[in-house]
Amino acid sequence: NAGVMQNPRHLVRRRGQEARLRCSPMKGHSHVYWYRQLPEEGLKFMVYLQKENIIDESGMPKERFSAEFPKEGPSILRIQQVVRGDSAAYFCASSREFKSDTQYFGPGTRLTVL
């Protein structure tokens, strides 16, 4: 049973470009979470999604960031017009379809903004 998949593992963008990060949850999981880890800091919750629905986006910056989890395909975290402060590791996690509080994490995407 494959774990949570994220791609790309490393992404380099210049200021002003767009970054798209993808996450495929574990088989049988329909809850997806995105977290950001800034250098030398812990993980900060960004957004929680179920298929075609955003459940909680209280941790998302108000501008430039968006997330989706379509009926088919992976979840996407999009960052428009990236700035140097967006450089971080972005982790995706998933949990089972019915009520469960155990989350399983992907390997992360390390975004570097030049």
Next chain:
Amino acid sequence: GNSVTQMEGPVTLSEEAFLTINCTYTATGYPSLFWYVQYPGEGLQLLLKATKADDKGSNKGFEATYRKETTSFHLEKGSVQVSDSAVYFCALPNSGGGADGLTFGKGTHLIIQP
């Protein structure tokens, strides 16, 4: 919302020493509590969890007991190995529990010397 405080590192120990990493929490109700471990350059792995008061989670020689009277979930291991060197995160759900984003402590960097 819920919050968690854990001791900050780095914590440096010799191989076979006894390990304690302190974690205390503030929460509404009695949510599940988690310890995650992050090895260099990797994502987070669930180490152990406890779902109710007095529960003891255990895995790979690590243990933590859910203490509601002291609101603590300290991580312990009787004899550490060099391979235990990693960053350890205490976590709990953001709020009510169930399928919800997680709130993490800042992480404790553990260094085990041979």
